[in-house]
Amino acid sequence: MSLSLHNIIPVIHAKWLGVDETCLIDNVSIDSRSLQNNNGTLFFALKGHNHDGHQYIPDLIDSGVRHFVVSHIPEKMAHKANFLLVDNTLDALQHFAAFYRKQFDFPIIGITGSNGKTIVKEWLNFLLSPEYNVIRSPKSYNSQVGVPLSVIGINERHNFGIFEAGISLVGEMEKLEKIIQPTLGILTNIGSAHNEGFASEEEKITEKLKLFKNTEVVILQKNQKNEALLPPSVKTFTWSYSDTSADVLITEKGNSSLEILWKGEQFLVEIPFHDKASEENAITCLMVLLHFGYNQKTIQERIANLYPVEMRLQVKNGINNCTVIDDSYSSDYQSLKIALDFLEQHKTHKKKTVILSDIFQSGFPVEELYAKVSSLLLYNKIDTVIGIGEGIGAHLKDYPNFISFATTQDFLLQFNSSHFSNETILIKGARSFQFEEIVVVLEEKTHETVLEINLNAISHNLNFYKSKLKPTTKMMVMVKAFGYGSGSFEIAKLLAHHKVDYLGVAFADEGIALRNAGITMPIIVMNPENSAFAAMVAYNLEPEIYSVSVLKKFTVLAQQKNLSNYPIHLKLDTGMHRLGFEEKDLDELIGLLRNNNLISVKSIFSHFSASDDLQYKDFTLFQIRTFDSMSQKIMSELSISPIRHILNTSGIYNFSEYQFEMVRLGIGLYGVGNDPEEMTHLEHISTLKTIILQIKNIPVGDSVGYSRKFIADKPTRTAVIPIGYADGIPRSWGNEKGYVVVNQKKARIVGNICMDMLMIDVTDIDCREGDTVTVFGKSPRVTELAEVVGTIPYEILTSISHRVKRVFYKE
Structure with missing residues (x-):
């Protein structure tokens, strides 16, 4: 692409305001976070219900972007770039694409x-x-x-x-x-x-x-x-x-x-x-x-010769504390741009490595193609590139830290696991290069049970709850308890990409782990222990303060550390009666905070006890009134304007008119609502999968499993799968109460669930050893499992053992 602004202006029905309409455009972008944005980029500032590309224009100008399609010019930006003013930026993008197609x-x-x-x-x-x-x-x-x-x-x-x-x-x-x-x-x-x-x-x-x-x-x-x-x-x-x-x-x-x-x-x-x-x-x-x-x-x-199509970018744990991004079946120029953006969003280490095969069907002459590839890699600040194939080896040889192999087998023959550690590795290859073999040697070895996390579904659920909010309302998202069992690092990275305002964790060590994974956004520790205050300050974590004694102890630490206006978050007890200041504590609290420049009240919040159950609507409204009254008193007497928040997931859905300045999203992000109608808007994010280890034929009268809880009353075919209560499957899900899905058919669990295995009835199912088994996902949903065993989805999700491999993917 090489078009001048002058030619684009009439196509998108724009009014031009800027410094030079003869500039050439060689790239179009809608993502302010892409490292591929440059001075040849035309940035379309798209507006949605809960996002607005216009707000990132100052940062883009600072990074060198000079050409923008906008519906308004941000304040003080008018003479700093070229602006193409339109009524609707999405319409303009579509008009531009239609014009471009006609060429x-x-x-x-x-x-x-x-x-x-x-x-x-x-x-x-x-x-x-x-x-x-x-x-x-x-x-x-x-x-x-x-x-x-x-x-x-x-x-x-x-x-x-x-x-x-x-x-x-x-x-x-x-x-x-x-x-x-x-x-x-x-x-x-x-x-x-x-x-x-x-x-x-x-x-x-x-x-x-x-x-x-x-x-x-x-x-x-x-x-x-x-x-x-x-x-x-x-x-x-x-x-x-x-x-x-x-x-x-x-x-x-x-x-x-x-x-x-x-x-x-x-x-x-x-x-x-x-x-x-x-x-x-x-x-x-x-x-x-x-x-x-x-x-x-x-x-x-x-x-x-048709082959299974892998449509997902997958994030996996790798050897030696590496993170592996698996895109091993695709290598073309357009998808490389997407994969490099994905790498930047989900990197867990500062060092970034790309293993890349020859690229086919780019539409560019070979020299031009690899010049563009080299530029992409440089823009994305890739530290090491391993090229596999004759084309890439010849044309990228001058790239800094470039290592070349003629074939995948050459790479595998010379592979040494010690060459990779503490880095994020993108593996991207054309299908003929069989890069899945590289994934196998770089991936952390765990057993066959996998919890797959759909990052697209998480984004969908986040946006659903955002749609309930005013554009100015901030959002805090809970990633405590290992991200409700889904994996806090990757979830936090995605949330940072979506620019949520705060993350919430339960304990300081969870926040420290996020900091060590490269998460820089504000993190609130909801259950701070006094012994962890020093560590929290060292890692820039912000404590919830819920009592006078805790406030005094943190103030002493602040004096010792010579802190100034360190952010804290006040928890008020409005009826949950768990943690928090009660109304009788407010005068003493205000006295301790008045003229205290060691700390700064960043937010005031409270916790609902029954926002998910509308039979207690009056009590929830009482909590809201109490919170408003108590917080107003603190704000008035201290002359401060902190963020206030009381709505949790079910609060956002049922009481969205009481948003205050921020809301807290928890289990809803992970695809679980408390209302049947709410659930229809959510996508399930996690699928727990395993495989069939062995198939057995059980004669009449024989038993299966411990304590002989299942005895066959007819010839029965059973399959053993490698997952049990040590992996987080409730033992009470066994003995024909629960089922799994094999080849799209229900298979009842027979006998007691063991620590590491369970058995299923596959008498009427066409299956073989090695076939995939779905424990929960679209069917059965985790809510169904929880209902049968008499618990809540939170408990099921947070019980999935860390020994179960997490694989994150994006469609």
Whole structure:
């Protein structure tokens, strides 16, 4: 990309205010935190319900960015940069992307549907890349923001495009159609995702099909209802298992073999998958190859080589206190930019290492490509680069601390674990380089049980609760108890990325661990022990003060340390009767704080006892009135204006009108609400998985497990899985009260749960040793497990043992 501001101004209907409209733009950004922003960046200051890119413009100017698309110019910034003033910055980004798309004339596939969009896109890239230089949406960039960013990635060397489009509301697809401008359309499976944004399934399908209003042909499974909703001018190319009016008839022959009947000719295709969803996605890809005239032999060879698509960036614990970011199946220029931003957001160590393979299909000449890659690595301050492949080895040899290997096997042969320690390592390679073998040697060795944490879901839940707040309301998020069992370091990094105002921990050692992991944002210690005061000050942790005696002890320490205005947070007891100052304590408290310049009251807060239960609404409102009265007295007599906060997760949902200046988000961030309606808005963040170790056939009369609690009354097939109560599974979940999921089917737990293992009934389930088992996730949800065993989700989540490996991922 190389466009002048002068040419961009009329495209986005902007008024130009600045210093030089002839400047060239070679990069577009919406993320102020990206280290890739530079003086050639055009920054679109997007505004959302709870974010505003305009507030980061001063910092961006300080870092060298000079060109901004804005809906208003921040105060005192008018003559410091080029500003393109528009009514709506998102509309401007979309208009710019639509203009940019029109600069290129080659086939563009637009994909929509409920499921399978990203997999079909990735498979088509694999199938078509021998003939075409393909530009495609990175990861699942299919939203109102993701689509324009994807299209802006096109360059002059590309000659084929594949972009996916996802919508959740009426009116969104018309905007995406103008940006993608597809010449060929694909409709994948239509399911229940995002149904809540539409009045009916017909309305949702109608909206999705608007992507195809100007396409030449649409590929879809034969469906008269869907076809009737297409514009009459659009041709279809359909397939079916049974409808002989379809253009292509598919017959399943068993063992993943399909017979294809097209234009009177038959041929067989082997698909390397057994599940229905993968089969249908592969058929969609086959239809594209038929549409473009590929011969039978080529289709057979390429379809047979399709592979599982990993759509996630995963964060894992590595050897020698390293953190490993696994993106080992993808190596293209656009996704490298995303992965480097992800690395910066989730680094746990100052030292950053990238293991990178040759990059294919960039659209750039080789010299230009690796010059851009080198610049990206420098912008992101990568300390060491390990290049694997002949291309990267030849062109990045002058990069500081560059180490080159011809092949992955060469790297593994020379691998020494002592070469890596206390660093964050991004592993990013094209599929042919088999970088998963590098992940294996760098990943910390633990047993097969894994708690997967979905960072996208955490962001979604955070934004849901933010949507209940005024834009000026601050947010504190609780990451105590190892982030409610999910892992406090990674959660804290994500929250820092989202610029929440405070983190809350229970004890000083939790806060110290976050500081050692590089978290610099304010941290409040909610249960400070007197013995930890000195350590808290050393690590810049802010204590909750809940009694006169604690205040006096901290004041003595402040005198000894010669502190000045050290931040503290006053806890008031308004009815919980756990910790906190009562009304009778206020006069003495105020006396101790008056003219005390050693400490500074940063916030005043209290704790609800029943905000989750509306039968106690009157008591909750009494607590709010009491808190307001007590805090007002402290503020008035001390002439201070601290932050006040009383709303917790259920308080935000049920009593959002009492926000004061800040709220505290806890269990809601982790996908657990206290109201059925609230739960419909939350995404589950954690999935506990393990594998089948062994399968046994139990004859009638034989028992399973300790104390012979299960005795087979019919021939029974059981599977042993390596997870037990030492991993955090309640023992009371056993003996057929609970179940796990194997290959999408429920398998009841039989017998007593052991310390490290449990047994399940798989009599009617097609499974084998090594298959994945889901203990909780989408089904069963952790709330269901908690209800059956008579506890709360908090207890289940915080009980998951530290020996269970945490894997964080981003879609």
